[in-house]
Amino acid sequence: MSQGTQLRWQRATVLSHRAAAEEIAEIVLAGEAPLFTEPGAHIDVRVLPGRTDSESVRSYSVVEGAADGSWVKVGVRRSPTSRGGSRFMHALKPGDALEVTAPLQNFPLRVGAPRYVLLAGGVGITAIHAMARVLKRLGTDYQLIFVGRSRPAMAFLEELREEHGPRLRLSVDDEGDVLDVHELLADVDASTEFYMCGPIRLMDAVRRAWIERGLPLPNLRYETFGNSGWFDPEEFELRIRGSERNTVVSSEESILEALERVGVEPMYDCRKGECGLCVVKAQQLNGVIDHRDVFFDEEEKSSDTKLCVCVSRVASRSGAGAEACGADSSAHARPSLTLDFP
Template sequence: MAAQSQSRWQRAQVVDAELVADGVRRIVLEVEHPEHAAPGTHVDVALPAQDRQLIRSYSVVRSEDGGRRLTLSVQLSPTSRGGSQAVHALAVGDELTTTGPVQSFPLAVGAGRYVLVAGGIGITALVAMASALRRRGADYELVLVGRSRRVMAYLDELSAEHGDRLRVHVDDEATPLSVPGLVGEIAAAPNAATTELYMCGPIGLMDAIRSSWTEHALPQTNLRFETFGSSGRFDAEEFLVRLPQLDREVAVAADTSILDALNAAGVETLSDCRKGECGLCLAKVVEVEGTIDHRDVFLSDAQKQRCTNLCLCVSRAVAGYTGDHASVTLHLT
């Protein structure tokens, strides 16, 4: 059995569902056991699929009516492993099972300044944080990054709520975010040592921010992040996982993860976040035919280069230009 959240499962019903941007669907759930969801929390949702049940984690965008109504927003991914497709198929009246709010990305109190950076659908993890900071009267800035305004969820309401505290960078308007410029501004400010940066978005964006943060010798404890674990250096493709200790071979399709493929094949694994953050599903890499595409934020850059471990929930393998399927030989701990 895959390890799931310790928060209890409960029934939930869809009470509202609509598109809030191209490819982004907002789902409002009314839950059986209300519990206020603090900024940075998520819920795990059990979603129906064709041949299996999917467990996916989604940030709580808003918590209303004492936590009875929880708003989620999900982007339909072209490389969906089934989760985003299932969410986009939900309609008002549909019932499903969800956990209560789980905190994995807490907003701290007492920083001199806060900078929130959201790339694409990563805004879902930061909407509640920005609102909380505004209510506190904190010194904060919200930075949104996207390919086009039409795919950026909640842009208009965030602009109305946060005014000049909102910075928007749009690729197709030739206003991309300069990561060195942003982090350089933070480092040059008098309150640099007490500024906290919270980020959620594609791995490439977050890696660039982490690298620049380190270059400016800013406190590592002041850099907080959450990822949706779906971005990689290569397009997803089918590959083979070999498990000599179990005398098993399992094919991993392009639209599923190693973790889900193993679980579907009856191989017991441990997991929690399913986003490449916690490291609970870490496995030892014995041999690779092809290239490992590490999509996690748990391993350091040096560990990824050594390629001695990978996270089952998000990491993949690609064959490159050989035309054959890649394969990875693993030892499960």
């Protein structure tokens, strides 16, 4: 089993904690060692004190940091299905101590393109915020699109408006201004670099439209939220072919976590549906797979024959994908899935 790159943990102290928007906290942390950061970076936080397993760790994008590394700012949305991470972070107070890593980079901004489009959905602005600031400082041609369900739910909105002025475009659901992805990409050419972070639905729509237009895939860059899918999370039965270690996956845990709980150790790395290391074959599906990854293309997702166990789930909704995996035809049975490990 891979648990990713070996991380060096350090003690950090909460300098400040305030509301950045509805259900989003702005938390400023100072580390024992300097926390040097760059646009697109994140820190890992141990949110279950006393535990050192992978389930105790959550990742949060760095909104900004001091040039001397003396502090970093993160934004954390309180999740209604929190497994402990956002509850822990929202309960912090100035002076509290916690364990963090130095900023890690999986979503770098490449400087030097002639034009940039930055797209943030909801709390995804935490990963995009610093990128926009750098592009402004460099005098680059850029546009920042911020999508949210309502203005009070959009973090750092006023400072973004002050800093980016006409380069900031808002798309606010409750004002009837729903983002038209095809219209957005109509102004994008092969030299434009596009960075996005937000819900899977939004990023899937952009990816499909990007491919339809035949734009260069290396110019589309993104970071994902593994907890955002097409269906609300619900519990489902999980079986392992040829094994008696079957279980029920709760609405508050991933398939990967459920497998680890019953002593099965699949390969994994990113835990965000990006790397594909945790892909497993799916069999005897009753329901539909809620693919929450950005690893598979649309054709692979529609077949429902394999999934990324770190983020994907099963929902109680019938579909063509269920038939492809030999689904149980019982419409009222609890959703279930059998995995076929090599």
